[in-house]
Amino acid sequence: MKSTSLKVAALSVGLLLLAGCTAGGSNGSGNGGGSTEILKIGQIGDVSSWDPAQAHVGHALMPYQVVYDSLLRREPDGTLVPMLATDWAYDDSRTVLTVDLRDDVTFSDGTPFNAEAVKVNLDHFKGANGRQAVQLTQYQSTTVVDDDTVQITLAQPDPAMEYYLSQAAGLMASPAAIADGSLETTPVGSGPYVFDTANSVRDSQAVFTAREGYWSPDLQKFSGVELRNLEELSARVNAILSGQVDFTTLDAKSAAQAERAKLALIPDYQVDWTGTSILDRGGQIVPALADVRVRQAMNYAVDRETLLQELQLGYGTATSQVFGPDSSAYVPDLEDRYPYDPAKAKQLLAEAGYADGFDLTLPVISAFSTQVTAIAQQLGDVGIRVTQETVPGPDYVANIVQGRYPAFNFNLAQTETWVAINQLVSPTATFNPFDTTSPELEALLAKVQAGGADADAAAQDVNRYVTDNAWFLPLYRIDQIAAYDPTALTVQAQVQMAIPSIYNFAPAK
Amino acid sequence: MLMFTLRRLGAGVVLLIAITALTYTLLFFSSSSIARNILGEQATQDQIALKEAELGLDQPLPVRFFAWAQAAVRGDFGRSWFNGESVTDALVNRTPVTLTLMLVSIVLVAIVATALGVLAAVRRGWVDRVVQVGAVVGDAIPGFVLAIILVAVFAVQLAIFPAVSTIQPGAGAAAWIGSLTLPVIAIVLNYVTSSAQQIRSAVIKQLEQDYVRTLRSRGIGEGEIVLKHVLRSAAPAGLTVLSLQFIGLLGGVVILERVFAIPGLGALAVGATVRGDIPIVMGVVILTVLIVIVVNLLVDLANGALNPKVRLS
Numbered sequence: 001m002k003s004t005s006l007k008v009a010a011l012s013v014g015l016l017l018l019a020g021c022t023a024g025g026s027n028g029s030g031n032g033g034g035s036t037e038i039l040k041i042g043q044i045g046d047v048s049s050w051d052p053a054q055a056h057v058g059h060a061l062m063p064y065q066v067v068y069d070s071l072l073r074r075e076p077d078g079t080l081v082p083m084l085a086t087d088w089a090y091d092d093s094r095t096v097l098t099v100d101l102r103d104d105v106t107f108s109d110g111t112p113f114n115a116e117a118v119k120v121n122l123d124h125f126k127g128a129n130g131r132q133a134v135q136l137t138q139y140q141s142t143t144v145v146d147d148d149t150v151q152i153t154l155a156q157p158d159p160a161m162e163y164y165l166s167q168a169a170g171l172m173a174s175p176a177a178i179a180d181g182s183l184e185t186t187p188v189g190s191g192p193y194v195f196d197t198a199n200s201v202r203d204s205q206a207v208f209t210a211r212e213g214y215w216s217p218d219l220q221k222f223s224g225v226e227l228r229n230l231e232e233l234s235a236r237v238n239a240i241l242s243g244q245v246d247f248t249t250l251d252a253k254s255a256a257q258a259e260r261a262k263l264a265l266i267p268d269y270q271v272d273w274t275g276t277s278i279l280d281r282g283g284q285i286v287p288a289l290a291d292v293r294v295r296q297a298m299n300y301a302v303d304r305e306t307l308l309q310e311l312q313l314g315y316g317t318a319t320s321q322v323f324g325p326d327s328s329a330y331v332p333d334l335e336d337r338y339p340y341d342p343a344k345a346k347q348l349l350a351e352a353g354y355a356d357g358f359d360l361t362l363p364v365i366s367a368f369s370t371q372v373t374a375i376a377q378q379l380g381d382v383g384i385r386v387t388q389e390t391v392p393g394p395d396y397v398a399n400i401v402q403g404r405y406p407a408f409n410f411n412l413a414q415t416e417t418w419v420a421i422n423q424l425v426s427p428t429a430t431f432n433p434f435d436t437t438s439p440e441l442e443a444l445l446a447k448v449q450a451g452g453a454d455a456d457a458a459a460q461d462v463n464r465y466v467t468d469n470a471w472f473l474p475l476y477r478i479d480q481i482a483a484y485d486p487t488a489l490t491v492q493a494q495v496q497m498a499i500p501s502i503y504n505f506a507p508a509k
Numbered sequence: 510m511l512m513f514t515l516r517r518l519g520a521g522v523v524l525l526i527a528i529t530a531l532t533y534t535l536l537f538f539s540s541s542s543i544a545r546n547i548l549g550e551q552a553t554q555d556q557i558a559l560k561e562a563e564l565g566l567d568q569p570l571p572v573r574f575f576a577w578a579q580a581a582v583r584g585d586f587g588r589s590w591f592n593g594e595s596v597t598d599a600l601v602n603r604t605p606v607t608l609t610l611m612l613v614s615i616v617l618v619a620i621v622a623t624a625l626g627v628l629a630a631v632r633r634g635w636v637d638r639v640v641q642v643g644a645v646v647g648d649a650i651p652g653f654v655l656a657i658i659l660v661a662v663f664a665v666q667l668a669i670f671p672a673v674s675t676i677q678p679g680a681g682a683a684a685w686i687g688s689l690t691l692p693v694i695a696i697v698l699n700y701v702t703s704s705a706q707q708i709r710s711a712v713i714k715q716l717e718q719d720y721v722r723t724l725r726s727r728g729i730g731e732g733e734i735v736l737k738h739v740l741r742s743a744a745p746a747g748l749t750v751l752s753l754q755f756i757g758l759l760g761g762v763v764i765l766e767r768v769f770a771i772p773g774l775g776a777l778a779v780g781a782t783v784r785g786d787i788p789i790v791m792g793v794v795i796l797t798v799l800i801v802i803v804v805n806l807l808v809d810l811a812n813g814a815l816n817p818k819v820r821l822s
Contacts, residue, residue: 048547048592056549129556131549184593201602201677202594203780204772228770230673231780234657235770238672241665394785397550398542423551430551 037507038224039489042236042248046203046229050187050195051178052121052171053128057413058271058498059249060131061168065502066208066225068189070170071099071118072162076504078326078495080166083216084113084190088165094157094451099165101148105215107174107190115144120175122152125168134422134430135164159451160418192220192502204229221506240483247484247491249499252313258483266482266500269493272411273322275475276362276375277424280406281436288358289406295470297348299338301382306340307374308476315479321467322424322474324414326495329459334467345382357383360406363391363399368409371475375409403433411478415496417459418448425466441465510813514806521802525795529581530574532794536787537570543785547590564590577791586795587788589781596792599777604796606676607766607773610689611758614696619751621701623740626708626747630716631735640705647702653764656695660768663691673770692765699761700754704747711746715739744815752808756801 047063048054055064073083087100105113119142126136138158143151154161164170177188185202187195193208200206208225228245230236236248241261250258255265278298283290304318320337323329349355360379364372369388376386391399400408412431414420423430426445427437444465447458466472480498484491492504544560545552552560561567565576580587586596629640664672674688715721716739724734763775770776774793781789 046592129548129552129559131551133548133556134551199677199679201772202592202599203777204770205677228673230770231776232767232770234660234768235673238660238665239770242668242672244671244673244675392539394546394783395542398545401545401550 037222037488038226039222039502039505040226040228040245040247042230042239042245043227044236044249045231046206046227048131049184051128051130051183052168052173052187052189053125053130054184055168055171056131057167057415061497062499062502063206063227064168064171064187064189065191066193066206066227067187067191067195068171068173069105069191070166071101071172072166072170073503074163074166074494074501076492076494076501080162083166084172085165088162095154097152097154097161098145099150099152101150102215103148105190107176107188108194108211109174109176109188111174111176113172113190114147115150117172117175118142118150119144120178121172122169124173124178130168132168135160135167135169139169157449157451158418159449159455160416163416163419190215192216193222193225196224219503225502240485243485246488247482247505250481250483252315252479252481255313255315255481255483258481262486263483264486266480266484266491266493269480269482270317270324270414270477271480271496271498272413272478273319273324273474273476274371274409274411274478276407276409276473277412277431278407278471278473279400279403279431279436280434281469281471282434284403284434285406286358286360288352288354288360291352291354292469293348293352294354294358295473296338297345297352297382298379298384299345299470299473300341300348301345301384302375302378302473302475303340304475307371311371311374312476312478315481316476318476319474321463322412322414322472323417323420323459323463324477324496327414327417327420327459328456329417329420329463331460331463331467334463337467338470342378342382349383354383357385359385359387361387361389363396363405363408364388365391365393365396367393372409375473375475401430401433407473413496413498414477421445421448421462425462425471436471510810514810517806517809518802521798521806524802525798528798529578529791529794533574533577533787533791534570536785536790537573539785543590543787546784577788581791581795586792589786589789591781591784591786596788599789600774600792600796603772603774603777606771607762607775609685610692610696610762610765610771610773611755613689614693614700614758615751615755617693617697618700618704618754619747621697622704622708622751623747625701625705627712627735627740629705629709630712631731637709640702640709644702644706647699650699652695652699652761653768655698656692656765656768659691659695674772676772688769688771692762692769692771695765696758696761700758704750704754707750708743708747711743712739715742718742741815745812748808748812748815752804755804759797759800 043063044059047060052064052068055061069084071083071085072080075081084102084105085099086102088097090097101115101118102113107113111117122136122139122142126139138154138156138161140153140155143153145151172190173183174188177183186197192211192214194211196207196209206227210220210223214220228239230239230248233251233254237250237254237257239245240248240258240263258265278289278295280286280289281295288294299320308314308316308318319335321331321334349357362372362376372388376388379386399405412423415423421429424432426432427435427442441462444458444462448455448462482491482493482499487508489508490506491500494500494504544557544564544566548556548560565573577587588595589599625640629637660672664670670691671687675684676688677684712735721734721739724738762773763779765771766773766775767779774796777789778793781793
């Protein structure tokens with residue numbers, strides 16, 4: 001052992017001399033922006049394509065904001081403010097949105113931003129079959145009224161359309177780049193930073209430098225941005241502890257380690273809820289689930305607070321509703337709709353005729369195996385016998401949306417009301433594979449869709465409906481563990497977005 | 510020698526064809542949700558059908574395989590289904606990093622293992638016992654555990670090395686050395702003792718041979734006996750275990766590349782396999798088989814050069 005350590009020590013000393021200069025981390029030079037600071041973020045994955053038609057949400061939206069502007073911009077608290085659009089208004093039918101545009105913006109390749117560019121982008125997004133193609137479901141066409149005015153026509157009213165124009169659908173790329181098909185590998189936008197092709201490596205890092213003469217200097221706070229792709233949690237922990245990145249997302253178990261190292265965590269940052277969605281409300285696979293008392297019993301059978309402490313180390317808030325506090329559908333009273341009460345659960349099951357319980361199969365992937373096991377144990381205590389069936393990770397969602405399982409566990413974002421409804425509640429929702437609906441619910445959904453003064457009240461009624469009818473078994477809202485170096489930067493949470501918008505980061509003073 | 514080489518290369522081509530066909534078949538049966546994974550969970554059935562037609566996923570297996578093979582023979586390995594990156598570009602960008610990591614590690618393992626093995630064989634006693642115990646311990650500790658400990662101590666606490674790789678285009682030697690030192694140390698610690706064990710056994714066996722006694726009786730020094738004669742005879746055993754370890758490293762670097770965020774082949778392979786990115790997986794498989802064939806051939810030739818007794822004629 002001595003010989004080995006001697007040799008290793010000798011090697012290390014020799015390498016130390018050479019390696020010493022690398023310990024400081026990378027530093028580039030910016031050619032724009034008011035500061036010389038570079039923003040270094042540890043990402044959990046690279047973008048699949050730099051074409052904004054392929055943009056997604058949360059972690060898979062922020063990178064696009066670095067290089068593309070959107071028509072509208074969403075403030076950290078969710079308010080929509082002008083960006084490339086200066087003003088917008090619906091007509092009475094709420095199917096034609098007239099948008100006024102800035103006339104002083106050019107893309108980084110020199111192409112001017114104008115109404116024609118908006119039309120090209122929206123049509124491109126619609127036809128590209130991207131991951132968020134659903135955002136333009138109601139989009140029919142764009143009419144160029146004049147150089148800085150467009151009219152967007154929808155097939156039906158869409159209360160989330162203005163929101164979508166601040167998200168993936170609203171990102172604006174250079175029409176010239178769209179035409180020559182190079183956007184997949186090289187983004188060209190009007191945004192605060194420009195892509196540095198030479199220093200970027202696919203699935204490893206994306207490097208940007210500040211754009212000279214950017215039209216909104218207030219939004220350009222760094223001289224450059226580096227997005228490091230660090231898929232392994234341990235790599236992200238090490239990178240932020242050693243200062244190679246200044247911001248990254250961790251998990252509950254590494255949060256304490258980060259705090260000990262004097263890193264800061266963004267407080268009160270909740271985006272996802274986690275728990276079970278009881279999909280088979282018609283009882284096609286498991287007849288017992290057709291009875292609302294059975295589903296309610298399942299809700300009473302689970303001790304949310306204990307699971308929160310055990311599985312999430314307390315980083316979250318127990319809840320009985322799937323709509324978040326930032327959406328119009330939130331009802332404070334529903335937070336505690338189903339307190340832990342196994343006796344009541346057994347009673348409800350008996351009333352429904354299942355005093356001896358019933359059998360339930362839940363699909364499992366490694367990310368949720370602990371959670372499913374915990375829930376299975378608690379359901380078992382009231383007589384529900386759960387069988388866990390392992391599913392290959394990549395096939396999980398496919399199996400769910402094809403209706404192969406009566407229920408499933410997932411982390412789902414608590415988004416804008418209409419977006420959440422289309423994801424979970426409406427008859428055509430992604431995660432409503434058995435098309436559960438009722439006339440009462442559809443009437444409420446129609447009111448939400450129509451917008452106007454009644455929409456918020458109707459949204460809350462939708463929430464009450466699905467919660468009272470126990471469509472879901474939510475456990476808790478999860479705290480986003482967003483760690484950053486407070487000596488390097490300040491950052492604000494972005495409501496309903498798993499990672500803050502690029503505009504929320506600023507160098508520490 | 511020439512016939513031998515040609516025969517081996519011919520066998521290698523057959524191996525290549527067999528393995529690519531087998532791999533493609535296995536991937537074919539796991540490709541049920543690829544289109545949905547590319548498009549996201551909100552994709553409609555129509556969108557998925559369109560995507561599957563675009564990627565050729567609706568065709569039968571032989572048709573798909575021959576289409577891929579025809580292009581591959583021409584050198585066109587296609588593009589990633591997930592990010593459109595050319596497979597050739599991805600391989601060209603990432604192979605040098607992984608190969609550097611592997612070659613530096615195996616060379617260090619060879620040097621250290623030879624030194625340890627010879628010391629253990631010649632000195633016996635406590636050095637020998639330490640090497641034998643070390644072989645068991647070194648094999649038992651998983652490489653990534655060593656890696657994590659090294660990072661925690663040398664990168665995070667002492668800040669001597671970067672915690673995650675700083676290798677990028679245009680990065681100088683300093684970045685490469687800094688980023689690969691800890692992974693190399695992890696690999697060496699993991700592999701060196703079992704190689705040392707093999708070399709020790711081979712050297713001991715050689716030291717018991719008659720020719721060693723003859724050399725000693727002629728007054729030739731122990732050092733010259735060991736280094737000039739015994740080592741050459743013991744070399745095939747050592748080379749064999751080193752070549753096996755090198756090939757094993759092809760898979761073994763995967764976890765290290767993930768922990769250190771090294772932009773290498775292993776990380777690419779894992780990511781592509783999990784997502785079902787068939788063009789990239791096939792590219793990696795071909796490259797791996799080629800590396801294995803070349804390594805085996807080189808080891809056989811080297812064995813022949815070092816030790817006439819194992820030469821083929």
